Amino acid sequence: MPANPQVPEPTIIRLSAYLRALRRLEADEAERASSATIAERAGVSPEQVRKDLSYFGEFGRAGLGYGVPELRRHLARLLRADRELRVVVLGVGRLGAALLGYRGFAERGFRIVGAFDADPEKVGMRLGPHVIMDVQHLPYVVVELGAEIGILALPPEAAQQGTDLLVAAGLRAILSFAPTPITVPAGVTVRHMDMTRELEVLAYYLPE
Amino acid sequence: MPANPQVPEPTIIRLSAYLRALRRLEADEAERASSATIAERAGVSPEQVRKDLSYFGEFGRAGLGYGVPELRRHLARLLRADRELRVVVLGVGRLGAALLGYRGFAERGFRIVGAFDADPEKVGMRLGPHVIMDVQHLPYVVVELGAEIGILALPPEAAQQGTDLLVAAGLRAILSFAPTPITVPAGVTVRHMDMTRELEVLAYYLPE
DNA sequence: GTTTGTGAATGAGTTCACAGCA
DNA sequence: TGCTGTGAACTCATTCACAAAC
Numbered sequence: 001m002p003a004n005p006q007v008p009e010p011t012i013i014r015l016s017a018y019l020r021a022l023r024r025l026e027a028d029e030a031e032r033a034s035s036a037t038i039a040e041r042a043g044v045s046p047e048q049v050r051k052d053l054s055y056f057g058e059f060g061r062a063g064l065g066y067g068v069p070e071l072r073r074h075l076a077r078l079l080r081a082d083r084e085l086r087v088v089v090l091g092v093g094r095l096g097a098a099l100l101g102y103r104g105f106a107e108r109g110f111r112i113v114g115a116f117d118a119d120p121e122k123v124g125m126r127l128g129p130h131v132i133m134d135v136q137h138l139p140y141v142v143v144e145l146g147a148e149i150g151i152l153a154l155p156p157e158a159a160q161q162g163t164d165l166l167v168a169a170g171l172r173a174i175l176s177f178a179p180t181p182i183t184v185p186a187g188v189t190v191r192h193m194d195m196t197r198e199l200e201v202l203a204y205y206l207p208e
Numbered sequence: 209m210p211a212n213p214q215v216p217e218p219t220i221i222r223l224s225a226y227l228r229a230l231r232r233l234e235a236d237e238a239e240r241a242s243s244a245t246i247a248e249r250a251g252v253s254p255e256q257v258r259k260d261l262s263y264f265g266e267f268g269r270a271g272l273g274y275g276v277p278e279l280r281r282h283l284a285r286l287l288r289a290d291r292e293l294r295v296v297v298l299g300v301g302r303l304g305a306a307l308l309g310y311r312g313f314a315e316r317g318f319r320i321v322g323a324f325d326a327d328p329e330k331v332g333m334r335l336g337p338h339v340i341m342d343v344q345h346l347p348y349v350v351v352e353l354g355a356e357i358g359i360l361a362l363p364p365e366a367a368q369q370g371t372d373l374l375v376a377a378g379l380r381a382i383l384s385f386a387p388t389p390i391t392v393p394a395g396v397t398v399r400h401m402d403m404t405r406e407l408e409v410l411a412y413y414l415p416e
Numbered sequence: 417g418t419t420t421g422t423g424a425a426t427g428a429g430t431t432c433a434c435a436g437c438a
Numbered sequence: 439t440g441c442t443g444t445g446a447a448c449t450c451a452t453t454c455a456c457a458a459a460c
Contacts, residue, residue, distance in 0.1 A: 008451060009409075016408040020387060034419060043389025046419090047453060054421055062420040063460035080411035087407070098306035104387075108404045149410055173410040175403070179228065179312075181251025189413040191406045195383070196316045198399045199295070200224040201217075202357055202381040203288035205397040216429060242441065254441095255431060262443055270442040271438035418460080425454070432447070438440085 011052045015075055017042040018049065022072040034065035081109055086147040088114040088171070090162050092122055092132050095177055096153035100127050110149070114141040118158075139169040149173045156180040163190075219260045223283055225250040226257065230280040242273035289317055294355040296322040296379070298370050300330055300340050303385055304361035308335050318357070322349040326366075347377040357381045364388040371398075 021041035025033050035046040035053075042049070053059055053066075059074060060066040076082040087110050089096050100115055115130045116138050117123060123134045133141065141147060150166035152159060152174055159178035166174055167188055174190045176182055179197065184190055229249035233241050243254040243261075250257070261267055261274075267282060268274040284290040295318050297304050308323055323338045324346050325331060331342045341349065349355060358374035360367060360382055367386035374382055375396055382398045384390060387405065392398055 010451070012409050012412050013405065015412070016402075016405040017389070019408070036419085041389075045453075047455095050419090050421060051452075058421070060420050061460065062458070063418050065419065078412060079408040080414060081408060085407070085411055085414075094306075094309060094311065098302075098309075101302060101306075102403070103302065104404055108407070110404075110407055148414055149407060173414055175406050175410060181225070181249075183251075187415070189410055191410055193401060193403060193406060194224075195310070195401060196312055196318075197221065197224040198383050198401060199293070199316070199318055199357060200227070200287040200289060201220050202383060202397055202399055203293055204220050204223070204286060206288060206293075206356055206381055207395070218429070244441085253431075255433095258441090258443060259430080266443070268442050269438065270436070271440050273441065420457105420459075422456095423454105424456105425452105427452075428450085430447105430449075432445105434444095434446105435442105437442080 007055045011055060014042065014044060014048070014052055015079060017044070018052070019072065019075040019079060019081060022068055022075060025068045026072055030068050032065045033068050033071075035060070038066070083109070085110050085149060086113045086145055087111065087149045087151060088116065088138065088141060088147045088166075089151045089153060090116045090135070090138070090166060091153035091155075091158070092117045092125075092127065093153065093155070096151075097127055099151060099153060099177075100130050113145040113147050114138070116141075135165055138165055142169040142171060147171065149175065152176040152178055152182075154178055215263045219263060222250065222252060222256070222260055223287060225252070226260070227280065227283040227287060227289060230276055230283060233276045234280055238276050240273045241276050241279075243268070246274070291317070293318050293357060294321045294353055295319065295357045295359060296324065296346065296349060296355045296374075297359045297361060298324045298343070298346070298374060299361035299363075299366070300325045300333075300335065301361065301363070304359075305335055307359060307361060307385075308338050321353040321355050322346070324349075343373055346373060350377040350379060355379065357383065360384040360386055360390075362386055 018038055021038050035049040039046040039049045059071050089099055089112060092115050115132050116135045117132050118135045122132045125132045150171040152162050154162040156178050159180050159182050163182040163184060167184055172188050176190060176192050179194045182190060226246055229246050243257040247254040247257045267279050297307055297320060300323050313320060322341060324341050324343045326343045330340045333340045358379040360370050362370040364386050367388050367390050371390040371392060375392055380396050384398060384400050387402045
């Protein structure tokens with residue numbers, strides 16, 4: 001499923017943190033940064049930074065560190081953060097509606113180009129700049145507006161069906177907020193966000 | 209930091225999925241379930257289920273599988289899902305406000321007992337059943353209402369300071385939505401939810 | 417002196433495979 | 439026969455440690 005299977009997935013996750021660190025360094029007008037500097041801001045070890053970056057090339061110079069704008073550009077390219085990525089949201093309940101209003105998307109280059117629901121009551125409703133569309137228009141919007149990522153915000157009972165719709169519409173990347181496993185064909189990447197799971201994990205580690 | 213350091217963290221995360229699977233099985237009135245049944249509903253392998261459960265005891269019977277209500281109770285106890293857990297939210301911007309309205313909390317035994325912000329404009333505002341309080345009342349609420357988990361919904365610049373407030377108030381578990389690493393003293397557990405990170409990871413795996 | 421890139425060593429977690437119980 | 443519990447084998451990821459580059 002990964003584009004480059006020999007790169008560990010944890011590395012990809014950290015890349016996102018490195019990119020953030022480099023943006024801050026660039027904002028502070030730093031020209032160069034050592035792996036130690038980046039590591040500190042990303043919350044990992046310097047060796048980890050070097051090892052992770054080494055999967056993609058030799059970006060640094062011994063004794064000098066990494067060129068901040070250059071490395072920032074490389075990482076942005078890897079994470080597709082150098083271009084706008086279009087996103088559709090399937091499921092406009094409370095959670096989906098909250099996501100539609102989330103400003104962090106635009107700031108980081110993600111643009112919501114469609115919000116969908118199967119409930120006829122909701123179709124046609126306006127939510128900020130978005131008009132809720134019927135799911136049957138999903139494939140059209142994906143193709144015509146070039147959406148590449150689907151956000152699944154449906155209740156667990158509807159999660160698999162919704163997933164199938166996203167996949168049938170041509171999406172190859174799904175961020176699911178449904179607290180249930182979903183199955184997808186090879187070539188489709190899924191990631192889960194599950195607040196209840198996180199709270200339960202925290203609860204486990206609670207003292208007493 | 210873990211309560212039981214020899215149990216792998218991925219195991220704890222899966223425990224949450226097993227608990228969900230068992231609740232569904234219980235709702236379906238299943239009396240027994242094999243590791244294969246649980247595994248399927250949790251999206252993992254049967255061996256994984258058995259190994260994970262074996263860290264906590266011998267709950268199954270060879271040839272018969274696991275007793276559904278019994279195992280459900282065991283897992284609920286482990287994840288503290290057998291009692292109400294009180295939660296405070298620090299930061300009532302868009303995201304924090306959305307979290308205050310999230311119904312999944314109550315359903316799973318989490319109760320928001322306080323919403324806090326440092327902005328005097330926001331203090332005193334009502335949001336559903338919640339009245340935003342000033343951060344200076346945080347320690348009081350944590351102690352008096354027995355809050356055990358803090359949700360951090362502040363912008364990255366304020367994240368560390370907010371973390372320090374939560375820790376100083378006596379909280380030992382933090383769920384952070386801030387896209388930046390935070391440092392906490394030993395004995396405090398932190399987990400992160402970062403939607404932008406997840407989207408960037410998905411973007412990496414996008415074809416072409 | 418500083419800092420990178422990377423093989424080698426270590427550590428962590430998963431899967432295998434099977435003995436033993438129901 | 440069906441299924442658990444678990445050491446052993448294996449796979450995956452991180453950390454170490456150092457030669458080479460600046």
